Amino acid sequence: MGNADTATPAGDPSLLQIDQQGAVLTIGLNRPAKRNALNDGIILAIGECFTSLPEDVRCVVIHGLGDNFSSGLDLSELRERDATEGLVHSQMWHRVFDRIQYCRVPVIAALKGAVIGGGLELACAAHIRVAEPSAYFALPEGQRGIFVGGGGSVRLPRLIGVARMMDMMLTGRVYSATEGSSYGFAQYLVDAGASMTKALELATKIAGNAPLTNFAVLQALPMIAEANPQTGLLMESLMATVAQSDKEAKSRIRAFLDHKTAKVKPT
Numbered sequence: 001m002g003n004a005d006t007a008t009p010a011g012d013p014s015l016l017q018i019d020q021q022g023a024v025l026t027i028g029l030n031r032p033a034k035r036n037a038l039n040d041g042i043i044l045a046i047g048e049c050f051t052s053l054p055e056d057v058r059c060v061v062i063h064g065l066g067d068n069f070s071s072g073l074d075l076s077e078l079r080e081r082d083a084t085e086g087l088v089h090s091q092m093w094h095r096v097f098d099r100i101q102y103c104r105v106p107v108i109a110a111l112k113g114a115v116i117g118g119g120l121e122l123a124c125a126a127h128i129r130v131a132e133p134s135a136y137f138a139l140p141e142g143q144r145g146i147f148v149g150g151g152g153s154v155r156l157p158r159l160i161g162v163a164r165m166m167d168m169m170l171t172g173r174v175y176s177a178t179e180g181s182s183y184g185f186a187q188y189l190v191d192a193g194a195s196m197t198k199a200l201e202l203a204t205k206i207a208g209n210a211p212l213t214n215f216a217v218l219q220a221l222p223m224i225a226e227a228n229p230q231t232g233l234l235m236e237s238l239m240a241t242v243a244q245s246d247k248e249a250k251s252r253i254r255a256f257l258d259h260k261t262a263k264v265k266p267t
């Protein structure tokens, strides 16, 4: 999405808490006193994290420290900004959130408390969203006299529809965790305090898949879903051919036929 060519300042890594357990990398937004408001330092640090993912990482979980995921754009940074700076800033966010959306491995957002404005846009860039009952979703840009700037107008309508996003932006409507999950924003609604546990459980499962299948799901599936049916079917056949020719697929299929791997079980 973003394309402004600008000299990019460095991120502030102290605003993230990064941890790796096996093949799963966790990125914690670490500004709980400011409800994880997203300033340039934290946004750029997220971007840097995604450009230098360790090679052995197979899934990423983003979460917020404290009681909230994120209260959105750090409003104190908006005070002095003119229109040109605004454009550059928004395109900088686009570049960072594109790195999440087009990451080579799946990204899960674990959501609780405030998931507001730019925080909601950040969650939209992830591939799976897990919400606990305290999570609430809002776009108060109208009340602040601004517009979404982190790709929300592109990504959110694809998840919940244009009408619901219009309602959120025009009326300031706040969706509960239950509404957010029933409208397709969060794929998982879990018990209080369980968003991180569930996100890590999912991440471990995902990390156990063949990397090529995960990659195809992330890169090809969204394109196929938006392509015309003929193009989509051709892309699907090509992906299927590439995946099944990979030696990892052959050994995984052999393991199933030799009864050496788990069967599919109803949950």
Ligand SMILES: COc1cc(/C=C/C(=O)SCCNC(=O)CCNC(=O)[C@H](O)C(C)(C)COP(=O)(O)OP(=O)(O)OC[C@H]2O[C@@H](n3cnc4c(N)ncnc43)[C@H](O)[C@@H]2OP(=O)(O)O)ccc1O
Pocket: 033, 034, 035, 037, 038, 071, 072, 073, 074, 075, 076, 086, 089, 090, 091, 093, 114, 116, 117, 118, 119, 139, 140, 141, 144, 146, 147, 148, 149, 150
């Ligand atoms: C235009 O180009 C853009 C735009 C964007 C993205 C835009 C957006 O994200 S718009 C949405 C901005 N966010 C908000 O309007 C939410 C504001 N915060 C709140 O409503 C509340 O703080 C709360 C999140 C509901 C939490 O309430 P509570 O638990 O009671 O905590 P507080 O006492 O209110 O806050 C504690 C402390 O944090 C500061 N703070 C909270 N949120 C923010 C924030 N978003 N920005 C700055 N500071 C925040 C609050 O002021 C308090 O500070 P103290 O110093 O008083 O302790 C993207 C890209 C573009 O180019």
